[in-house]
Amino acid sequence: MTVISTPLTKYETHYDPTKVLDHPDFRILAPGDASIKDKTVNLACAYNPAHEVHMIAKPTPTAGPGEAVVHVKATGICGSDVHFWKHGHIGPTMVVRDECGAGHESAGEVIAVGEGVTNLTVGDRVAIEAGVPCGRADCHFCLIGRYNACPNVVFFSTPPYHGTLTRFHVHPAAWLHKLPDNVSFEEGSVCEPLAVALAGLERAGVRLGDQVIICGAGPIGLVTLLAARAAGCAPIVITDLFQSRLDFAKSLVPNVRTVCIQKHWTPEETATEIKRAAGGELKLALECTGVESSIRSAIFSVVFGGKVFVIGVGNSEQTYPFGYMSANEIDLQFQYRYANQYPKAIRLVAEGLVDLKPLVTHRFPLEQAVEAFHVAADPSQGAIKVQIQD
Template sequence: MAPSATRTSSESALSSTHIKSQNVGVFTNPEHELYIKNGPVPAPGPGECLIHVRATGICGSDIHFWKSGHIGDMIVVGENRLGHESAGVVVAVGEGVNRFKLGDRVALECGIPCMEATCYYCRTGKYNACPDVVFFSTPYHGTLARYHVHPQEWLHKLPDTLSFEEGSLLEPLSVALAGIDRSMLRLGDPIVICGAGPIGLVTLLATHAAGANPIVITDLDENRLATAKKLIPRVNTVKIVVGETPKDSAARIKEALGFEAKIVFECTGVESSVQSAIYSCTFGGLVFVIGCGKDFQNMPFSYMSAREVDLKFQYRYKDTYPKAIGLVAAGLPDLKPLVTHRYTLEQGEDTFKTASDPKAKAIKVQILDE
């Protein structure tokens, strides 16, 4: 069935046969509770698609919203459904939908900007900075549900060769691709990645594909460093020692790299790690902070000034999904090994416990729904 501007009653009837009566979701609230709740199945409005969400990854920000109740100025102010790393299938469409049809497999880009002509950021292509963006996670209800309504403009069709799990991993890959773009990484640049969690490992895969060389990745956890080595055998690993000074950590990092780093991708947000990143940089190098840390941090200001070390950040991403889909479809990178634990929606509480427990040795935990 080809996409069309209007939908027939037969299409609506077909979609309803695939829709269950309850919309299960995973929620938190200002009291830091985590719980499963059933709700009504939403109806798509004009220009919207109803998605049966088949795979959702648990992001560190989801855990942070649950346990801390905020990230910066983004605050959990009421009952809030979590999740923003999702892929699924179109099961119903609203009036005027002309880009998708029932059964299309899609990845969800969850930052929905206003796209008004009066918005400077949307007008100039920096839609991730839109002050009126609706980001499905907090304070807006996220995608960690069986069904979610999404604007068609912010859905991306998945090729048949990509699984729903891979489709949900396009979101963290988008974070890494945005960082690579803003860092101006070039072929043969020596780099360091601080942190071998999900974002650090995705950044490792992406920078490897981009031709960075050599690469060092750091972490406190030997299991995560071993995973990095399995993913990219040529990477050198450095285990961070608790209590070691940032300068001493940096000395070991530079020894493993064989150079001072041109770019350090800091994927933890931890203050001591940011400091180690700065001390690992060459003159005129760049520390690119992707990780989310505490609101205020100390850094070696005079050292950075005397060494002309630049410090950059990123806020989400823009125009990354088509590129990410193309790269994964081509096998650059292979995201499948990142998923270490899988749960059902009804096991949502167990999912978050696993994702937040270092003893579980999880990399990427996903909730799957059939």
């Protein structure tokens, strides 16, 4: 783990959203504004408390000590971005209270470096790790390497911090990861959801030959499928409400077994179908939706002593069958974001063990980011990963 040598307060001039919003170069852009087509403008896409998503112009950043400015080339739209736009919050603390730039799945090219930066040079291609912990020596979680639990973490696109769905972004150089020549900006962007999946597999203790059920064939479920296959899990069953997503899963991993869940099924009935598809015992469930009924189905799907590991994010309050879990020694485990996964994710892609290319199904130029959000939010469009490129 790399600890930032300069305290986070050094970067507050860039991270403080009030300073961004009060800057004379900050503007909300109406559709058709000429600035949207101006390639010199630091164009970005933002949501606000009125549940609007629109284009904004931000001040162009400069690189301070320990920082680099990145021309962001590719940014994926995450389900959390759509949730912040549509619902205005995730949980009780992450609340959209003002204009907030979207995006945290990004890769780009370094165009400037600040004083003291030795790990990067102009022209380097990088993936942006969006969660920047404080890095202070008195922060227990930073010190032990579990920096995703840092209480002072800045996670871009989580209010109040503006995201990386912007043309020019300044970032601590320690949290920019070089991309090998054979890894594209597009793949570098998708390394962020891959990092989520890898954190889940690592914390769940996945081993070669584990029998696994993956609940949900959305972007996180699909990238978890790719990672589980690379880890040697067999057999793998994946579930979803939509047959089209299950068909997509089979195009990625032809021998994956699928269960198309019917809405009238009880969790016990869903579990019966999962076990039938598996053809045997399942030791581990990787739950990628966060939906209570899906977690309950996963609980009934695993054997005595099995584990349900929840990667997805759901409602703050949920109910589970305590008695059944207790009598069957079923572990229920969770994760919060990720830590120490980006280098691994990049290696897996560069070595060809995980192919992220098929996951990007829709591409939009930065100028059409609002349209991209509407496609990402509409299940009928059939999008897996919508990406915005500049």
